Amino acid sequence: TIAFLNGEFMPLSEAKISPMDRGFLFGDGIYEVIPTYHGKAVGMTGHLSRMRDGLAAISITNPYNAQQWQQNLNGLIDANASHFPNGNIGVYFHISRGTDTKRYHAYPQNITPTVFGFAFEIAPSQPLEAANVKPFKVALEEDKRWQRCHIKSTSLLGNVMHFQAGVDSGVQETILHNSDGIITEASSCNVFMVKDNAIFTPPLDNQLLPGITRQIALEAFKRAGLAVEEKWFTKEDLFNADEVWLTSSSKEIAPVIEVDGKTIGSGEVGPMWEKAIKAYHNYKF
Ligand code: PDD
Incomplete structure (x- = not known):
């Protein structure tokens, strides 16, 4: 190349x-x-x-x-x-x-x-039907990186170690929480959750990267009339969520069905994910 x-x-x-x-x-x-x-x-x-x-x-x-x-x-x-x-x-x-x-x-x-x-x-644009998308399983760890995670630094050893911990436990990503048990992001993605048909993602600060996919998704969801809010949530909220998603430039919106060995929601890709990916595809260009 x-x-x-x-x-x-x-x-x-x-x-x-x-x-x-x-x-x-x-x-x-x-x-x-x-x-x-x-x-x-x-x-x-x-x-x-x-x-x-x-x-x-x-x-x-x-x-x-x-x-x-x-x-x-x-x-x-x-x-x-x-x-x-x-x-x-x-x-x-x-x-x-x-x-x-x-x-x-x-x-x-x-x-x-x-x-x-x-x-x-990169993978093709995601399918629009839950039946055709491959869901993720992820690990959960306390974020041991630094306090400037909003900078897209090439110093990625902290991210690499968190990602590898997930791979070592047989899953594809690692979601991170801070020392207060608040979810921030994942080792190479942002995190969303759904509870009672409302979509949540952590607000931006120094603990997470301002993901471009996250930003486009937020605008797309608002445009599509979905209920969405930037709000902190905890590990417990995540385990009790109806759906969990990861976003990144290479993954778009990826559904997560298991966190740290615990099943999320029904254990299947949820109905809100379909609404979300449709809204994203309609908006992304
Ligand atoms: N990862 N958070 C972290 C720590 C990331 O490394 C990334 C992106 C994201 C999502 O950002 P965006 O939507 O702008 O891709 C969130 C890239 C793709 C990577 O390192 O390969």
């Missing part, structure tokens, strides 16, 4: 960066994953504004404006279209602070950010 590195397109196998890159040494950078279906990106404005916020938070000058980012994205999609003929392409962009000559924690002055992008195949 074809990658993007510092303004140029090249075979992924030829894209090379220095081991002195601060992305490698410190995880000093931010990233985005943008889903595209048949050449159309979902939530590009949101992804670019979250990227801008993340870069500002860590004092890296955004190397490109919105139009240039769109060109970079289009370039990757076009260059890789023949590799992914089904047309479902995820685009990854990574901006690190750049390569230094020494390893020193403080931000160096006058280094150029490293910009890397590549394309990969």
Whole structure:
């Protein structure tokens, strides 16, 4: 496949960066994953504004404006279209602070950010019928990451360890709660729950990523007239929910039927999920 590195397109196998890159040494950078279906990106404005916020938070000058980012994205999609003929392409962009000559924690002055992008195949848009979607089972752990989870940092060891704990226990994701037992997000997704036909998701703060899928879903649900509220809920609320969903750019809205070995609701994909995925599909472009 074809990658993007510092303004140029090249075979992924030829894209090379220095081991002195601060992305490698410190995880000093931010990233985005943008889903595209048949050449159309979902939530590009949101992804670019979250990227801008993340870069500002860590004092890296955004190397490109919105139009240039769109060109970079289009370039990757076009260059890789023949590799992914089904047309479902995820685009990854990574901006690190750049390569230094020494390893020193403080931000160096006058280094150029490293910009890397590549394309990969993602699952097709989700089916609209509960019978055709593959539900998730997830683990539940106390969040042991850091207190800046709103930044889409490339320092993902905390997320990786939480995700792996789920995989080690035979499930596909790990939902996280804080030390007060409040649900925040999952290791690579946001979390929604349904109780008595109302949809809930935690409000935004430093404990969770402002997911673009989450944002689009909230707008789509409101547009469709579904009852939806940004509100904190607890582990107990989650276990007693009628339905639980995960959202992310690569998963859209994924139904969860088991948390920490306990069955959620009826143990089957619920009727609200069907309403939600229909609303999302009607709205996402
Ligand atoms: N994960 N929370 C975390 C910790 C995430 O890593 C992600 C995304 C989300 C959902 O955000 P969005 O809807 O913008 O994708 C929430 C990406 C896809 C990843 O790391 O691969």
